Amino acid sequence: MAQVQKQGVTPLVEMRDICISFGGVHAVDHVSVDLYPGEVVGLLGHNGAGKSTLIKILSGAYQADSGEIHVRGKKATITNPRDARALKIETIYQTLALADNLDAASNLFLGRELVTPLGLVDDDAMEAETRKIMAKLNPNFKKFNDPVSALSGGQRQSVAIARAVYFDAQILIMDEPTAALGPHETQMVSELIEQLKAQGIGIFLISHDIHDVMKLCDRASVMKNGQLVGTVDVDDVTDDDLLGMIILGKKPGVAAD
Amino acid sequence: MSSAEIAAIPENEGFKIRWGDCAPFIALALIILLGALINSNFMSTNNILNVITRSAFIAIIGVGATFVIATGGLDLSIGSMMAFVVGIMIMAMNALAPSLGAWAIPVGALVALVVGSLCGLLNGLIITVGRIEPFIVTLGTMGIFRALITYMTDGGSLSIDRSLRSAYRPVYFGDFLGIPYPVIITLVIASLGAFILYRTKYGRRVTAVGSNSDVARFSGVHVGRVRTMAFVIQGFCVAVAAICYVPRLGAATPTTGQLWELQVITAVVIGGTLLRGGKAHIWGTVAGALILEVIANVMVLSDMVSEYLVAAVQGTIIIIAMLAHRFTGPR
Numbered sequence: 001m002a003q004v005q006k007q008g009v010t011p012l013v014e015m016r017d018i019c020i021s022f023g024g025v026h027a028v029d030h031v032s033v034d035l036y037p038g039e040v041v042g043l044l045g046h047n048g049a050g051k052s053t054l055i056k057i058l059s060g061a062y063q064a065d066s067g068e069i070h071v072r073g074k075k076a077t078i079t080n081p082r083d084a085r086a087l088k089i090e091t092i093y094q095t096l097a098l099a100d101n102l103d104a105a106s107n108l109f110l111g112r113e114l115v116t117p118l119g120l121v122d123d124d125a126m127e128a129e130t131r132k133i134m135a136k137l138n139p140n141f142k143k144f145n146d147p148v149s150a151l152s153g154g155q156r157q158s159v160a161i162a163r164a165v166y167f168d169a170q171i172l173i174m175d176e177p178t179a180a181l182g183p184h185e186t187q188m189v190s191e192l193i194e195q196l197k198a199q200g201i202g203i204f205l206i207s208h209d210i211h212d213v214m215k216l217c218d219r220a221s222v223m224k225n226g227q228l229v230g231t232v233d234v235d236d237v238t239d240d241d242l243l244g245m246i247i248l249g250k251k252p253g254v255a256a257d
Numbered sequence: 258m259s260s261a262e263i264a265a266i267p268e269n270e271g272f273k274i275r276w277g278d279c280a281p282f283i284a285l286a287l288i289i290l291l292g293a294l295i296n297s298n299f300m301s302t303n304n305i306l307n308v309i310t311r312s313a314f315i316a317i318i319g320v321g322a323t324f325v326i327a328t329g330g331l332d333l334s335i336g337s338m339m340a341f342v343v344g345i346m347i348m349a350m351n352a353l354a355p356s357l358g359a360w361a362i363p364v365g366a367l368v369a370l371v372v373g374s375l376c377g378l379l380n381g382l383i384i385t386v387g388r389i390e391p392f393i394v395t396l397g398t399m400g401i402f403r404a405l406i407t408y409m410t411d412g413g414s415l416s417i418d419r420s421l422r423s424a425y426r427p428v429y430f431g432d433f434l435g436i437p438y439p440v441i442i443t444l445v446i447a448s449l450g451a452f453i454l455y456r457t458k459y460g461r462r463v464t465a466v467g468s469n470s471d472v473a474r475f476s477g478v479h480v481g482r483v484r485t486m487a488f489v490i491q492g493f494c495v496a497v498a499a500i501c502y503v504p505r506l507g508a509a510t511p512t513t514g515q516l517w518e519l520q521v522i523t524a525v526v527i528g529g530t531l532l533r534g535g536k537a538h539i540w541g542t543v544a545g546a547l548i549l550e551v552i553a554n555v556m557v558l559s560d561m562v563s564e565y566l567v568a569a570v571q572g573t574i575i576i577i578a579m580l581a582h583r584f585t586g587p588r
Contacts, residue, residue: 061475082477091475099468101535102461110465111476113458120456 012202018067029226035202042217050226059091060084090164091173097160100149105130154185224249281544296558312550313439319542320450321494324487329467329534330391336517337402342499343509359424377492381485407511416508429504451539467534523575
């Protein structure tokens with residue numbers, strides 16, 4: 001059904017028949033997923049189901065043994081994080097988002113520092129840009145001169161998201177974006193996700209929290225033991241259906257389909 | 258998470274951080290004050306200049322070590338590497354002296370800078386390409402460099418040619434407008450180091466790599482290159498220190514630079530650079546080198562503690578500095 005709705009639109013990302021194994025273990029086994037503009041696709045599964053591995057192939061941290069990645073309809077070769085960035089794919093890792101000892105601006109521009117005409121880092125310009133984008137994303141954000149280790153979980157998450165947005169990401173990968181956040185901050189992050197969707201950005205959201213996925217995602221792809229159980233429209237399924245897919249590896253309503 | 262709470266915290270934090278950055282300078286001031294109280298000779302111009310000049314070696318090597326430590330690395334080979342570079346430099350100068358005369362000195366210095374940088378490059382490449390812990394690699398090269406200088410000196414000493422002594426002497430003993438050359442060289446190296454660390458992309462990436470190398474890698478930073486380059490800078494600084502060191506004693510021996518790695522790492526750490534990387538403080542390192550030298554000087558002048566215990570006191574200082582980091586740092 002989802003496919004019918006999306007007819008005529010080129011998917012932002014298509015990962016086709018992806019396989020990767022580590023020492024004989026098939027971490028990802030013939031998995032295909034896709035993502036359309038303005039859509040949030042949840043990737044669900046237990047720890048070790050292969051969802052993080054799959055997404056690290058897209059972000060350039062791992063290379064698939066076989067399978068193809070198409071970005072905006074074109075076949076793409078992603079061998080390192082720089083390739084992914086060039087394709088406007090940005091990843092926000094749960095634990096690897098920010099360098100703790102640097103301030104928000106240095107983190108935002110890490111690896112792509114703004115420089116003066118003489119080639120020196122331009123801290124003033126970077127801070128000004130950071131202030132501009134944070135005013136849009138999180139107006140409460142005030143700690144521009146502190147190392148990000150001094151920030152709360154939600155503030156850190158908003159810096160990580162700001163980084164992706166600033167560099168014009170069209171494909172965003174979020175790894176457990178609301179893990180370890182309080183209810184208020186979780187709310188803030190969901191509002192951010194809504195904003196990004198409205199801009200036509202496609203988001204892969206990795207989670208093992210069904211409620212997050214039900215609330216934030218349009219579709220959900222469930223993985224178990226490295227294989228894809230199925231991809232469903234979130235509106236068509238219940239919490240229990242998703243649970244059944246995660247735990248039992250059964251696609252709901254197969255008979256009705 | 259009220260906005261009032263968010264607004265209130267930054268002022269506190271800002272004050273605390275600035276205080277932390279000043280700590281090495283405050284400690285230095287206190288120790289100088291102590292020295293002045295204990296012995297009236299301490300504050301004499303001669304003694305002060307002597308102490309500052311002696312600290313130059315540790316400070317210069319410390320600038321390089323600040324880069325290495327800021328990337329999360331560690332270089333134990335610096336003392337042996339300095340002895341090795343001193344040895345190579347003396348051999349080069351002695352070989353060139355008959356044909357070049359005093360010009361053998363700048364050529365020898367150039368040789369030292371190239372050899373030092375290559376030694377650093379060797380350390381860096383083994384660590385990044387071979388993916389081995391810096392501790393182990395530099396422990397190995399420490400042994401190698403030490404053995405090489407022992408071999409080159411044949412267990413005795415390797416002296417510089419007589420004809421070069423008087424021409425080279427001023428590099429350590431001379432001064433410009435009353436400021437000894439080693440002090441000027443230290444200031445130049447530290448200023449260069451601070452410029453690279455705080456004003457260039459490379460410097461920003463040094464702290465990023467030390468803070469979290471995976472984050473840096475995923476941000477598209479060439480982590481291996483940044484690390485290797487830090488070791489090259491370290492090697493270059495070791496060579497600069499060697500150039501200042503040769504005219505002081507005019508010879509290399511198997512004990513040249515022994516245990517300097519302890520002093521250098523101590524200077525860097527008490528200067529406010531995090532041993533686990535991610536935060537670097539060049540001028541703190543210079544202050545740290547001064548603190549070590551001033552303490553040794555006060556011990557010699559005071560007669561309260563035997564000067565044979567200087568290394569014990571310095572060892573104690575690095576442990577206390579680490580404990581202070583642990584209990585005052587965030588988490």
